[in-house]
Amino acid sequence: MRNTFFGALAVLLVAGTGSGLGQAQITNADWTGYYTLANRNDLAGTGFKQDAPGEELNRLIIPHLQPWAKARMEATDGVADDTGQVCLPDGIFRYPNMAGRFTWLPERERIVVVFADINTAGVRRIFLNRPHPKNPIPSWNGDSIGRWEGDTLLVDTNGFNDKSWLFGGMEPHTEEAHMLERIRRVANGKLMEINITVEDQHALTSAYTYNRYYKKQPDNAEMPEEVCNEDPAIWKHWRDDALKKQLDRSRIVK
Amino acid sequence: MKALLLLFAASLIMAQPDLHGVYQSIPDRTTLPGGLKNAGSPAAISLLPEAAQQARSIDLKKDPWKMCQPVGPFRMMAKENTKIELVQVRGMIVLLFEDLSHGMSRTIYLKRGHPAKLELTWFGDSVGKWEGETLVVDTAGFNDQTWLNEEGAQHSDALHLVERIRPVLGGQYLEHKMTAEDPKTLARPYSYTRYYKKLDTEVLDDPCQDDQ
Numbered sequence: 001m002r003n004t005f006f007g008a009l010a011v012l013l014v015a016g017t018g019s020g021l022g023q024a025q026i027t028n029a030d031w032t033g034y035y036t037l038a039n040r041n042d043l044a045g046t047g048f049k050q051d052a053p054g055e056e057l058n059r060l061i062i063p064h065l066q067p068w069a070k071a072r073m074e075a076t077d078g079v080a081d082d083t084g085q086v087c088l089p090d091g092i093f094r095y096p097n098m099a100g101r102f103t104w105l106p107e108r109e110r111i112v113v114v115f116a117d118i119n120t121a122g123v124r125r126i127f128l129n130r131p132h133p134k135n136p137i138p139s140w141n142g143d144s145i146g147r148w149e150g151d152t153l154l155v156d157t158n159g160f161n162d163k164s165w166l167f168g169g170m171e172p173h174t175e176e177a178h179m180l181e182r183i184r185r186v187a188n189g190k191l192m193e194i195n196i197t198v199e200d201q202h203a204l205t206s207a208y209t210y211n212r213y214y215k216k217q218p219d220n221a222e223m224p225e226e227v228c229n230e231d232p233a234i235w236k237h238w239r240d241d242a243l244k245k246q247l248d249r250s251r252i253v254k
Numbered sequence: 255m256k257a258l259l260l261l262f263a264a265s266l267i268m269a270q271p272d273l274h275g276v277y278q279s280i281p282d283r284t285t286l287p288g289g290l291k292n293a294g295s296p297a298a299i300s301l302l303p304e305a306a307q308q309a310r311s312i313d314l315k316k317d318p319w320k321m322c323q324p325v326g327p328f329r330m331m332a333k334e335n336t337k338i339e340l341v342q343v344r345g346m347i348v349l350l351f352e353d354l355s356h357g358m359s360r361t362i363y364l365k366r367g368h369p370a371k372l373e374l375t376w377f378g379d380s381v382g383k384w385e386g387e388t389l390v391v392d393t394a395g396f397n398d399q400t401w402l403n404e405e406g407a408q409h410s411d412a413l414h415l416v417e418r419i420r421p422v423l424g425g426q427y428l429e430h431k432m433t434a435e436d437p438k439t440l441a442r443p444y445s446y447t448r449y450y451k452k453l454d455t456e457v458l459d460d461p462c463q464d465d466q
Contacts, residue, residue, distance in 0.1 A: 030344065032343050032344050032345070087322065087355070088461050088462075089459060089461050103348070103361075105341050105343045105348060106343060107274060107341065107342070107343065112341045112348070112350070114348060114350070114359055118354055118358050118359055119354065119355060119358070119461075122354060122459065123350055123354075123359070123457075125456065125457070137458065139458065139459045140459050140461075141459065222361070222363070223361075225375045225376060225377060227323070227324055227358070227376050229321065229322060229323055230323075230399070
């Protein structure tokens with residue numbers, strides 16, 4: 001049932017962002033602003049709640065891992081193998097679910113999402129005016145395309161590299177990872193709701209779905225500057241130590 | 255009268271160009287039509303004697319560039335082949351750098367001035383206003399973590415940057431004029447000019463991996 005829904009959604013997205021969608025048809029909602037991952041107080045009284053909040057997301061994902069992926073996860077060093085520890089990108093499956101601070105910048109044909117920890121989470125660009133490239137260059141944040149369905153933004157992302165984890169539990173994925181998001185504003189615009197489905201036919205036995213809520217900060221709120229490697233001495237130590245451990249370790253090949 | 259007002263309003267709208275897009279700084283040896291070319295360099299700043307002495311004692315191996323740290327707008331905007339993306343939305347313009355580790359992002363706020371008390375940061379506080387078709391960006395409130403050039407020139411928290419950015423050659427290029435002043439370290443204000451070519455491309459991941 002889930003796969004049927006997933007497939008239908010993917011078809012809708014690809015069809016809707018094809019060449020038949022003229023520029024004049026794009027109407028982008030102005031959700032400009034600074035958003036932060038909603039905490040319990042932010043959600044109190046709204047009727048909404050985070051699925052598998054915090055570290056619980058690992059428990060949601062792990063049962064979906066294929067045996068090789070679970071073995072690789074268990075063999076991964078959560079410090080030495082964590083690119084985020086050395087201020088390198090660690091993909092978009094992690095930061096938005098834990099810290100989740102970003103600025104939403106809608107242009108006419110595109111939405112740019114700038115994460116506060118730009119060193120690790122980077123920038124997402126959701127294109128409303130084109131389909132996925134036939135051969136996307138695998139990247140940390142993948143290739144995102146979107147289309148509006150009423151008040152909901154449907155985002156389809158593929159083209160990931162296989163270097164990031166699905167979450168902090170070191171769950172691996174392959175370049176076949178595919179993420180669908182249904183994004184809308186709820187609670188009179190005070191919250192952004194993102195319903196996320198992830199599938200990966202080479203790493204997961206089945207797709208998994210969860211949601212996240214982000215609080216819209218006041219219009220005059222500004223995302224503060226975050227620099228990951230503020231102390232180069234510490235950063236050098238982390239990096240050198242991590243690289244040495246990586247060289248020393250035998251790797252499990254899928 | 256109504257027509258005049260409409261004309262005035264239209265001229266105001268037309269005077270603020272849409273700068274959004276991806277741009278890349280051209281090499282110094284390139285000359286554009288009309289004789290436009292890069293001029294000046296962070297290497298050519300004049301330091302006060304004490305600052306010059308400090309620069310000579312700096313361990314150049316600790317250059318933030320080599321540590322994958324942000325290098326600040328003054329150095330970053332002057333680099334050859336720097337790829338930037340301008341995102342223009344309500345109330346602000348965001349500069350994104352393909353070289354995320356060194357450039358990161360800069361937000362230029364268009365609807366406010368600097369706060370009365372500035373928190374010192376790596377990129378400072380940037381506010382902008384339009385003068386015709388030129389975006390004038392004023393940045394202050396830097397911490398002392400970045401260098402002014404690769405020769406180890408330091409700056410103080412009094413560093414103040416003014417950038418004048420405008421489209422030229424029919425919008426195919428951006429002209430970027432940077433002026434830095436810092437009465438605590440610079441003998442005099444220093445300006446350089448860079449031209450950025452508009453590209454029909456998208457920005458990719460480009461993390462800093464090694465000492466560069």
